[in-house]
Amino acid sequence: MDGKIKFPISALNLNYTFNGGQAFRWKCLEDNSWIGVFAHRIWKLRQDEEYINFEAVKSSNTPEEDEAALLIDYFRLNEPLNELYDEWAKCDPIFSEAAKKFTGVRMLRQEPIENIFTFICSSNNNISRIKSMVEKMCTFYGSEIGVVDEVKYYDFPVVENLAKSSVLNDLQKAAFGYRAKFIQQAASKIVEFGGHDWINELKKLPYDEAKIELMKLPGIGAKVADCICLMSLDHLEAIPVDTHVFQIATKYYLPHLKNVKSVTNRVYNEIGDHFRTMYGKYAGWPHCVLFCGELKIFQDSPTEKRKKPEQLKPKKHKKTKVS
DNA sequence: GGCCGACCTGTGAG
């Protein structure tokens, strides 16, 4: 490994953080290390009790940087997570319960362009297809960073590449469906608005104004805009209200919304405001912890199935890997 | 301003 950061595993859980619906490019390898891309590098991460061990591969034309600092920024390691958990637990017994299992969930600070186009793909879509679409964008339009374990890794494409007119046809052929048009058009608009300067403005604007700006892009409605605000623009009070969050809200906090026909703008804002009133400025973070509790991927693990008895049905042809 | 239906396509449960 290239380096290590002294950081307890109790305050960063890579599994919950990477599989909690924030990012779509991280993969867990058989030796329990994680491999993924950000900051123009291929990262291999491996934790032990005390340290985050890391290895970073970059292309020859990528400038040197303090790579530990890049990790600290990406994982927001300077945020005292245990203290924050304590605060949120005081505000909310439901959080307190979820926090017992979901420790070390960190809001990543992702790259806005990647975040924007990933979440345009996410709408009305399933996780595995979202992942494959993101990888397609990277291999089609991203530059190769390097090879690790005989696998090529690509950077997320620059926005100018996604704005090209040929992208529409390419992505339609690659089965992107109606999102092909959203991607090409959104990229064009971002370039038109000023590219990275526009992105940087969004970070400086107040949350609600940044959200309005984002919603000028095709394929970005309230929910996706909130994902982007929360995950890559440092607006941690954003609460993306999707089907899962709606379920959580009606089950635990706002039962009167149980039989609304659809999540209208009014309902959407009521749910977000409820979380913000409860938790304050960082509301999106504890929301993310609660969200983990709703995800299928984190349920029914053999050691802790206590949710639904009917899921104890015998599984056919289930092969268990023995390591 | 709120509500409703259509929407590309792959995945996974039945």
Add this chain to the structure above:
DNA sequence: ACTCACAGGTCGG
């Protein structure tokens, strides 16, 4: 094998 609802929603009427 073969449906068919659904997937971290958005858009236009």
